[in-house]
Amino acid sequence: MQKKSSLLRCISVIIVVTLFVSGCLDSEPSLIKKDGIEDDEGLDQVTVNWLTRWKDEHLRETLIHEIVKEFEFENPNITINYQFFQDAGFNSDPDIAKKIVEMINTSNYEWDIVLANTGVYGDVAELLNDPYWGEKYLVNFLDIDGFSDTQKPFIIDSYLDEYGNILVGPYIEGFYVMLWYNEEVADLIDIEIKQYNMTFDDLISYTKAVYDYNQEHGTHIAAFYEGNSDWRTTEYMFGHLFKSAVGNFSQVKEEIFSEEKNQSLLQTFQAMEQLSQYDPLLPGHDTRAWYDTRNMSFDGTVLFTVNGAWMYNHWMDMDENKTYNMMPAELPVFQHVDFYMGSYIPQFAVLKDAPNKDAAIELMKYISTPMIAEKWIRYTKAPTGIKGHLTTSDVADDQFEQFQLQINNVYQGNLHFSDNAGYILGEENKLLDSLIDELMIDVLDGEISAQEAYDEILENMI
């Protein structure tokens, strides 16, 4: 009996302690008021109309959706009505430019936020006949407290002149231009292509190899993809060869024609003439709309595609596996240079008189956060002008990130990109860009000589 009593006593102690322990565990919900919360019921509901881009561009489109979703999450009183320009009935930059001009002229602001890449900005300038139209009709984000601090310093220092020295919006998009090559085609032809430090001689050898392969096997593989006159992508290779011939980065950027540039221009056309011996371009390029034929770059038809980093998203949207056959390589040079072809673009701008300007500015501020910058880098494998935790890809998980990392490490901020011929022929000859493109194509097609192309340029120069 006594033993039972002792046992019960021990069990009682254990039960009490167990209950004590278990009493400390959460069996009932615990509610603790969080500090720093205000009542927001007084805020008005606002809808921002945003004309945007990057439809069907894989994660670049996703980024837009996520930006909207997250912004609305953080700003429950603001709704974002966003449309990709294709869905809003626009086909090209000039179409968008016309709409912007129309809104300015009628004060009927259908969109609070519009596209504002250099192409659109230039088209509006032409339509309004005012290169500084941005200052009048767009919000200058230099005036928004703390906004310029969200952009990388070189953006404020080097990129605002294209917009009349105002900050039209977040420089979210950065890019490098590459000589993409299809690794499967290279393997087929049995050539090893230099990803970095490719010289023009290297390029000639690769082009010849393609030609020889076609001769030997009766195939029709082109060395270079090319589209119609809407976008002659090979112009970037032409431009970088020209710049490498000039050599001096400061001189390259100056929109002043010089004797060095004169000689370099001829040298570059002569290089195109050399390439032309090997039928480098895909036949029928004049009938080929770039957007519709982007897939030709990885379907085995061509070896090289000259284009920007954005092609990663374009191709990923079409075929993820084939995208990983595409290898980025540096544009070839005549001689080693300390600069590369690339740039940063703002893409979006807020109209100064837009009815929901303040909310639109908030959205632009949200896009300029490190969180979005990081997403951009991860989603596009391209740099961004927005300050973030990552200046570029720092993981280098694949060939795209590795290339980005390498270019960033080698050339730092020494990037140059221009949509006009000012840097070649001087500011007064900016509009000769298209002429140069067409003559370049003619030389590559073997229709005219380098000298003839060069002479024609000189004839058309002011």
Next chain:
Amino acid sequence: MKKESKFHKNFFTSKIKLSNKIAIYTIIPCILVIFFISSITIINKYQSEKDLIMNRIDNYVDLLESGDLNYQSIADKNKIDELIGESVLAAGIVDRNTEILYGTDDFNTYINGNGSAFIENSLDGYIVTYSDTNQNFFYYSPIVVKNNVAGVLVFVLPFNDLNKAVLNYVYFIVFLDLVGILIASVLIRLFTQKTIVNKIKALEQASIKIKDGDYNNKIKEELLILKDEIGNLANSLETMRQSINSRDLEIMNLLKQKNEFINQLSHDLKTPLTPFVTLLPILEKRIGDNPLSQQILETFSRSTKRMKNMVDKTIKLARLNSSNISYNFKELNLAKEVQKAVKYNQFLFDDHNVEVVNMVDGEIPVRIDEGQMYEVFSNLFSNAVKYSQDKKGKVILNALVEGDEIIVSVKDDGIGMTSEQMKSVFNEFYKVDDSRHDLNSSGLGLSICKRIIEQHDGRIWVDSPGLGKGSTFSFTLPYTNVSLHKINDLNKKPDDYADISNNIDQVLENIHNT
């Protein structure tokens, strides 16, 4: 008065060593204290583990709110596990319309039911923690952007995983407890052994020596200098030892004086008696037939014999009490010795009309002094017939081996004894029945028996069912297991016993003649 529990009584009266008893009794509260402290520690560990996880979640929320981390990261389970340091079951963010902004694959299954209510609480600005019956731990935190609640972050953690660290800690603590208890037990055991038990053992040995009559060994000085209870006990014991030793010496001295006095007195009395004893027979022959003179002489002669008997007995006892007497121990057959004793006392039994039944037979090897043992039997026989009632009495002799000793008994059917009488019957000069004024009794016979038996390493006692129911005197002798032939050999030899036997025969014959 508080009643001692049976457990305690059993525990303290058990044969468990004292050091173990102390260790066990001391370790029980230690275990309880250790258990209590362990419980507190485990609770603290649980709280700290929980706080750690909640802090990590809070930090994660801070990162989200500060824009340093993508909301989308919540959907990346690996990243969340890495950030929180736990294997998260599900996690996600819901907006103010309880639409999922981002979440892990199965997040939507956790935001219904109670979940939706807690989300509402959290949208009102509360951090809610909750554990459901499936042992899932839920954490709801408002995501505050620009001082407004933009949505709610929800984490679902497996409660078991949360407790895994605690459980590991519990195992560790239990292990430490066991080691601690083991070490504490050993230390307590060693400590009590050194500080208490060894000293008590020393006291025990000292007290045993005192009990055995060895008063000469002083209690160890290391015990006497102690100032605690053991020191007090040691000092008390030492004082007692000294006191007993002193009294013992005093008693021994007094006894020695008494024996010397009695011995001297007896010899002094015996010397003047000698002429009486030797001259009385001459006087009897010369006194003639005068009846009065004969009567006077007879009275005188009887008194003289009684006095001589008393003096002889007193001298005998005095000798036995002194250290001068030497015993002549031999290995003999007790049965034969009893037969001889009966034979030589047969006239006594006959005179008193007492029948003797001797049941002592066979081979009973003993180591005895033959003469002294005869004295014992003679005294016991004399005692038996003396107090036989005035009728035909019976004396039964018996012996039995019990263990390593032989018990010899002399049973009579005489007047018997009270218990008080039995206590004193072996005292010197004690007479059972003073009222009868037995002038032939010296009151020393049984004292002499006792002394002789003790010198044979035996004990003697008396049993009696009561007055009128007879008495049984018993004594023990150490049993000597010697072989029979050896005993027989001994018996065949002409030895001192034979001499004594012959002497006794001669004396008896003389007495008869007289």
